[in-house]
Amino acid sequence: MHIVDVDDGFDLYLGERLILRHRPDRPCIYVGRGEPRIAMYRGNFEIEDHVEERVGLRHAAIAGRLIAFSTSPEAKPRLVAAIEGDADAGAIVFVEADAAIDRFWLRIEAEPFERVYGGGEQMSYFDLSGRKFPLWTSEPGVGRDKKSEITFQADKMGGAGGDYWHTNYPQPTWLSTRRYALHVETTAYSAFDFRRRTFHEIEAWAVPSRIELFGAPRLETLVSRLFERFGRQPPLPDWVMNGAIIGLKDGANSFARLEKYLEAGCAVSALWCEDWVGIRDTSFGRRLFWDWRANESWYPGLADAIAALKDRGVRFMGYVNPYLAVDGTLFPEAEAAGHLAKNHAGETYRVDFGEFDCGVVDFTSPGACAWFEERVIGQEMLDFGLSGWMADFGEYLPVDVVLSDGSDPMLMHNAWPVLWAEVNARAVENRGMTGEALFFMRAGFTGVQRHCPLLWAGDQSVDFSRHDGLVTVICGALSAGLVGNAYHHSDIGGYTSLFGNVRTAELMIRWAEMAAFTPVMRTHEGNRPRENIQFDESPELLAHFARATRIWKALVPYLRTLVAEAGETGLPCQRPLFLHYEDDARTYDIQDAYLYGRDLLVAPVWRAGERSWTAYLPAGERWVHLWSGETHEGGRDVEVSAPFGEPPVFWREGSAHAELFDGVRREFATH
Template identity: 55%
Template structure:
């Protein structure tokens, strides 16, 4: 089968002996099935699914497990038998393998892929805790990632007790059942149901699928960059980010009309500002979690009270080259103005036992869930809300939030099983936003950013953000997780990622420190988009305009971010052509060094800049791995370092950043120190 973009043909084939057969991809072994050790096991599931405010508890007690004990090959397929009865069929189609339980009541498929000694695997979507997945199990189910995400911490224990909200290392807004291997092959499960990538056994890569049939797609290349390009071909490619998004910081403020006055302080301090993001544009409500938005996405009485004359303000900002950004999500508050219109149009998911909208508790207020399995609903939301209320009023970008909350106990217009639609929902949500942007001929100009995703979101969402990190340095939910998120998602064709500069979640006395705000600026400057956030409890936390020192910090790093725009523009072009992410794990450029395979606390920005943010509280030095051959030049001192691991000084205001002296953009990088000192 010839792959896209002229790459080498892919050969997927079976080979057999008397009591075993193997599946090969271009000379690389994918799986080995033996009568004594079957590669496929099926069972009947017995699931339990519980959801509370986007947090899920999913358990299973499968029964009647069947392990095939014989097989027969038939052309491009195989039939597996148990006690003489045909139980599973394997069929080849191009570069894909179709696995079917012949009795559809067997709705659990466990497939065991070949693993070699020392083989490293990555992928799984946007993973927050681990870049290399070896030794762990990763359920594929979009959800809230949790607060704390570490069962050994007091914060996680408190949040678990308050509503299953603590999370674990594998919880993510954006899972994807795709993994890449250091043998430079990739395996993708093309189903949307609940599944698990299990790498706890060093001898096999196990995939568990909650279905009676599953399709697996395979990709092979001669190195990781070509492999990432193939995956980007498969899942879709984002348009290049517009100049405005990469040439200055987006300042996030949510204090109503006073946000405009506060923005002037950022500008007066010398900040390079490309946008003002006011997520409270449609009004607010107060809850015990903090100040929440009023989920009724239009300019009405609440928005006019909070932002008098907003449309005129947007025009005034545009004249100064500053974009206005807003917020939207796929739910409508029951007490909002748009709820009745949506209900009358049949746009909500329905209760199981009536034609009433299924309501979800989002934390002291209930909302209807838009049924995006219905084409009319996708078009209604894209036109009525995003088109008329946002784009037509001059809004140039927005956070397209949530997407993970589709319950499993409701009815969908297309009749699909919510267990299969749940993971698909973020992709449909992205499609709605992209449809609205395209309807106004704004693709590549207007930018929305999402945290939720699943396989195929790449084709619709132009920019990821890493979700709601805690305002701290903790290992599994703090500042460092945004690096892992960008690197893991980037391997699956998501070229652009960024984070809430300053963090988001502040609960149970966990508040921002000045050190955290400064360190997050240092990290955010070296991402394609730099955007601040005031967090869920802005009144309890430091903000970048809380003191002259913090304001100056933000201004200096925003200028660094803007200064790098020519380089970032070139990287955007490369991403458009090849699918390569802007923030890259070291092994992507240096695949022959296995020591780099698990490095997740530093990254290459393109191929020529190396960024090693400080993500440990109180640290003023850190170890930095400099890969490859030839020297790396320290951006702030000009000192050259040989390849290898070095302990590098990292005081606040000077995180370790290096560049290759022979790089085409070396003169640009050499000017970074001067920009920072201005």
């Protein structure tokens, strides 16, 4: 990073890249004060900000690597930044700031045809250009499209409809096609505004501790560097390589139903019963009983059943989240020990989770963390025999909660998913099971990568819709993958069934065949299992699913190389096409297809009623259609037949895994 002092201002460069251009009539920093209004209803936030003051810090006084910003040459500095680093990486570190500042805006120079990606896990738009993205962990919304009937209905139901930017996992980090990445180190509410041609504007409701910058000659290298900065997940456990994780939540009957999957020839690695804790019925559907211990009446003899299953090579997985139902057994234990967050009256804070209330385990208290790690995850889950779990939620920290360490919930809200991930990771580590016990999360923020071994894409609607259906899972994998999350997967068939929107067999088939080309396959019965079709309700459907699991399993040798690559270079399993073909301009628009490792291109069918599909194949290679073995020249659109079970997949001619891929054709192709 170098500063070029010019008349009345300066330019800041990362290598050749102009990052900041500051002039008195065009300051790069604005500061001020705001007064937010924040309402939460079941994880959906309504956020309004009244900006009381926003002042350009027009005067910059430079002394070596320090820049002091003030409103005028006479006024005293309101912000002092230290510029650190070299041409490859650096930071703008805010070493002093006027305490009255609670709104901060920074303008980063932009080029008209620049593209930007990142923002954590984004479900609607992979390319962030031209839009504004608030970064605040929350429910992602149901429908997420103000023009859809489902969103309208969900919005009426407590503002639950969401919009394109809503995500469980935001992160104030972006990658630019100018071959740099930028990260804002803050947990405050922030927003990226990419609607201008000449600058990107960062907004934060606190002065960030620093703005980090990373440069690299190639985007691929940049992604590796972000993985180093944020990531380093353990490898996937070996047992997962046995097959799919079958999600059933049918009490003891889940074990009987698992047998149908096995009999149908499914490759299975685990049975996942999120209802291992028991259930409660609500109007949203059958919900779990949020008291994190095996429920003997709902799953009699569960410990023995888990052991018996393990002997057959199938693991058992459960469910946990960071809240405790007030009518459970752990709530009074945690409350008595002072492990729960309080309200301003000094009482235990209760969060409404939809027809039941919960306490919030206070992860700012080391004692509460230790209790949850040992008493809950350690004893009730790992010692009991669980090999993994969904570590759900993390997005609901209310902003009017009182935390034990006195920290501001406005700053802890975004940090909460990371604290939650840490608790899970430490609990696993405490039992020496890192890389063996597998938990997966939907919530995230900067740093979750270091602790959470596997993301799942959250709660899609059970449909093919553009902003909440199957296709959004690809966008989630690609965006999260750029900032250090190597492993991503989703609920096969989607999750949210509301307002009469139910799964079709076609959706189940298309979702399963896509999942065969991701690192982890896992089914979910959804929020309303009885109203939605399940794989084991139809022999044809089950056969289709079984075949998909065997295709997945056939690719395990290839997956193992991706896991190794993730460990070495930090490249995610699912990658945008431009990551390896950055000279091919066509690739930058694509968010409904991905490279699965370097050698497979997957373009899932994500619309209903399609029996053929057009995919773009990157230039400079020849691509072999997995099912027909036909070879296509890259650099153009190719239309292929896409019957059920044969999603559009191509492999790179010359791949070291050609034999493996051709073997899939020989074994599984239908004609």
